[in-house]
Amino acid sequence: MAESFRHDAGRAVATLARALRDLDRAEDAVQEAYVTALERWPVDGMPANPSAWVVTTARNRATDRLRRERVGAEKLATLARLEEALATVPDLPDDDATAAIPDDRLELLFACAHPSLNLEARVALTLRTLGGLTTEEIADAFLVPVATMAQRLVRAKRKIRDAGIPFEVPSVERLPERLDALCAIVYLIFNQGYAATSGALVVRTDLCEEAIRLGRLLARLLPDRAEVLGLLALMMLHHARRAARTDADGEIVTLEDQDRTRWDGAEIGAALAVLGQAARLYAEGPYQLQAAIAAKHALAKDSASTDWRGIALLYARLAALAPSPVVELNRAIAVAMSEGPAAGLTIVDRIDREGTLADYHLLHVARADLLRRLGRTADAVAEYERAMTLAKNEADRRHLRERLTTLRAR
């Protein structure tokens, strides 16, 4: 029952929220339906189609509540409009296990990720309504007090209702940008779990898994969008490496040093299938390219035998689609691996001269590594020192200190 609630409730909430354009009312009604189920199912037996039963019961509960509120209420017109809206939710046969029930989760996702809500609200709302996390769990993941998170959710739901944010799939001309924004929210949730910016754990597996679940849902709802599949594949490929990303002490292990036997082969295989599905749609995009790069790493048995030339080419395509100095830096590293440190250094020096990454410690780490490999020890030491002053966390600084000690000993 609890399990069923976590995963089916989102769907019932979506259907009611879409009709009512009010998430709060929808959530209350679905909650009430589940309370009724707890009382009735043990006595009457479980209906053949529990999901259909929940939607219909929730709709009836919402109607009852509107009728009760009507007594003495001034907003008669609003209540009448809501009651009319509820009548659009059909009577679903709960005695037929195969009866199709409406799926309005895509509409709900677009409402939750609407650009008129602030980013934090979008993330929280998406996780709460479709990710199946409790307010407490979301608060914990984002390191804010539960009361703050609850308040954030209340405000967001109120804005959806009062500003008239629609529960609908955007028009054809708006869909690309809105879908980008939706993918960005899902990827942000994944990275919050993956990048270890907060919390005691370096990787928050729960958040990563919720993001992947949302990615799967999105891929099921929009199967012809290549970038949606690309995003899903990208998250799965990163996630497949989770067991090797930290050592026994919980410290981050770089890709180069990871024990590749600990990567999840089954998940890598599944991700490659998703990426192949995306490729057959012939609409290349940044998520697919990043996934293709991650796939090249996932398929290599060690750093030396990695297809660095292929990776450098993929970064070049990524840079053409979404130019960024960070992408260019990654390309330089791949070029250095395939063509030698001198070729990589030429690109890194050019990025350095442009100055936009002057304070980015990884630029200086990359430059120092290349100088070291070219035998320019004095330059390398100076560059490592520069990187050290810019590194933000202790693990990075420790790693750089080790490099410096080895170099100076020469």
Add this chain to the structure above:
Amino acid sequence: MQYMCLIYAPTGLELTPEQSEALFAEYGAFTQQARASGVMVDGAPLEPPETATTVRVRAGERLVTDGPFAETKEWLGGFYTFECATLDEALDWAAKIPGAKYGSIEVRPVMAIPAM
């Protein structure tokens, strides 16, 4: 639902007479389009902020001063009120307001007051 679109112009925006004329013509065409499609409820341009007077009543005392609060980065240049089914529809209309190219449009739902 009714949405009010508040049109803000950046302070210091200088248009050539030709640009002003073109903008004026664009507003005319836009207003006509909004009227023809049935979304238009109301709308008007405002005289520039130099013409403004501010009045406050504090402890029963009336205080009249010149202008709005000075030093703002943008000023209210006019408004439209549209009847739209959803925020997205209102945003589509707001984006078509000619002033959106120069300044910004704030889209706010009009509070529904129950009929007395």
